[in-house]
Amino acid sequence: MSKRLRLFGTVLRPRTREEKSAATSAFVAEVVPLLASGAVAPVIETVLPLSDAEQAYELLASDTTFGKVILDCR
Structure with missing residues (x-):
């Protein structure tokens, strides 16, 4: 429905x-x-440290995420 x-x-x-x-x-x-x-509320898939930017990109490229992939720059 x-x-x-x-x-x-x-x-x-x-x-x-x-x-x-x-x-x-x-x-x-x-x-x-x-x-x-x-x-x-926003749908957040995962929050990763900026040092894991390559992993975040690979996750996005895999087309398996539903929510946002956030890089924490703090």
Whole structure:
């Protein structure tokens, strides 16, 4: 059964200043509260230290990941 998920994206570079401002305001008003409450969360596959960047690339190239592969630069 489908959940009728809809995903929208935008590239702001060609947009007017007003459109960029409206998109930012809408994101803050509609998405940030969902992130803050935990209702929406990014899917993270793994977090690796920067020294394991080659392993991270190989993982991405394997096309077996579902979530994000994050390199920790701290």
